[in-house]
Amino acid sequence: MRIMLFALLLITKFSTAQPAVVNDYIKAHLPSWQLCRNEDYPASFWSFYSRESLPFFTAVDINDDNRVDYGVLIRQRQEIRLLIILSDHAGYTHYLSDTLAGTTLDYCLLPAPPGRIDIAFPAISSLILTANGINLMKMENRMCIYYWNGASIDIFKTL
Amino acid sequence: MAMKYLISFLLLLTGCAGADMNTVQDIDGNVYPVVRIGKQLWMAKNLEVTRYRNGDSILLLHDDIKWSTSQEGAYCMYQHDTGYVRDYGLLYNWHAVSDSRNIAPEGWRIPTSEDLAILVASLRGDTVAGVAMKTAAPGYWHYPYTGADSSSGFAALPGGYRYGPDGSFHTLGSNGYWWHNRGSYELYAWSNRFYSYFADVQRDPEYMEFGFSVRCIKE
Numbered sequence: 001m002r003i004m005l006f007a008l009l010l011i012t013k014f015s016t017a018q019p020a021v022v023n024d025y026i027k028a029h030l031p032s033w034q035l036c037r038n039e040d041y042p043a044s045f046w047s048f049y050s051r052e053s054l055p056f057f058t059a060v061d062i063n064d065d066n067r068v069d070y071g072v073l074i075r076q077r078q079e080i081r082l083l084i085i086l087s088d089h090a091g092y093t094h095y096l097s098d099t100l101a102g103t104t105l106d107y108c109l110l111p112a113p114p115g116r117i118d119i120a121f122p123a124i125s126s127l128i129l130t131a132n133g134i135n136l137m138k139m140e141n142r143m144c145i146y147y148w149n150g151a152s153i154d155i156f157k158t159l
Numbered sequence: 160m161a162m163k164y165l166i167s168f169l170l171l172l173t174g175c176a177g178a179d180m181n182t183v184q185d186i187d188g189n190v191y192p193v194v195r196i197g198k199q200l201w202m203a204k205n206l207e208v209t210r211y212r213n214g215d216s217i218l219l220l221h222d223d224i225k226w227s228t229s230q231e232g233a234y235c236m237y238q239h240d241t242g243y244v245r246d247y248g249l250l251y252n253w254h255a256v257s258d259s260r261n262i263a264p265e266g267w268r269i270p271t272s273e274d275l276a277i278l279v280a281s282l283r284g285d286t287v288a289g290v291a292m293k294t295a296a297p298g299y300w301h302y303p304y305t306g307a308d309s310s311s312g313f314a315a316l317p318g319g320y321r322y323g324p325d326g327s328f329h330t331l332g333s334n335g336y337w338w339h340n341r342g343s344y345e346l347y348a349w350s351n352r353f354y355s356y357f358a359d360v361q362r363d364p365e366y367m368e369f370g371f372s373v374r375c376i377k378e
Binding site for chain 2: 019058059060061064066067068111113114115130131132
């Protein structure tokens with residue numbers, strides 16, 4: 001009974017924290033892929049993040065069209081990718097990243113607010129982010145920022 | 160008889176206090192609700208005045224190049240759409256906010272960073288102040304508008320900003336930006352936090368050409 005109750009609480013939290021459109025979209029358009037889950041993360045990951053968070057999910061208006069978009073980590077067997085579900089007046093489209101390095105799920109998605117990001121290594125480079133982007137973190141380290149370049153999703157590498 | 164005078168006096172007192180405390184009017188005649196948060200009195204709506212306190216007009220700049228190069232005080236509406244003004248107010252550059260002719264109504268001023276520290280402390284600190292500051296009214300903050308409850312009455316809306324270098328508009332519905340006396344403070348749809356990191360005009364004068372919303376505080 002306790003296990004059932006706990007499972008119900010988890011399901012409730014899950015469903016309120018993340019809109020149904022995410023699951024529906026994956027089922028309809030990428031049926032062989034599965035949304036990552038908190039249970040998929042190694043214990044060491046939770047040294048850096050709260051277990052109350054959903055590290056595989058974020059919601060920002062990445063293309064600045066006044067409609068919220070969703071970033072999620074999805075997996076197919078050992079392969080992990082970032083899926084960005086873009087909303088527009090007609091419905092939804094998506095951007096699918098290349099396969100992320102490694103087979104262990106230790107990635108996290110965080111919103112990246114507008115600002116200037118300067119990188120000194122491996123080469124000096126800057127990104128001026130005018131809209132919200134998505135940080136891809138590996139454990140506590142930021143690997144890159146996914147952002148809208150005015151026409152499509154682009155990547156700014158930070159590690 | 161004495162009781163009658165006492166009641167009349169109390170009613171008069173209450174009425175006067177209500178008139179003063181509940182609204183403030185700018186030189187254009189726009190009326191703003193006023194909210195008490197801790198010991199401070201704040202406008203509960205973004206500024207939409209088009210003249211300085213002395214009656215001089217603030218420059219309305221639609222043109223992107225003129226906006227990005229103006230050294231004069233200027234304002235605009237998000238994406239030049241007057242339909243946004245009623246809810247979100249106007250966006251002003253730093254020159255307008257810091258002009259000695261004063262953009263704030265008589266008896267009011269642009270908040271200092273110290274004012275904001277007091278505000279945030281009275282709202283249980285910067286990690287959760289956004290909850291109380293943001294309006295919970297539907298249709299403004301994008302999902303997930305993490306737990307906004309309107310409890311402070313500040314009723315912050317995500318009015319976006321105008322980017323200084325090219326005059327473009329960004330983040331309506333997601334982010335709100337307001338001026339304080341040295342830079343900006345921000346609220347994001349995806350966070351409960353109160354932020355004040357985006358623009359610092361002393362560190363980087365480039366931000367003087369950015370367009371942000373304005374909330375005034377009672378002197």
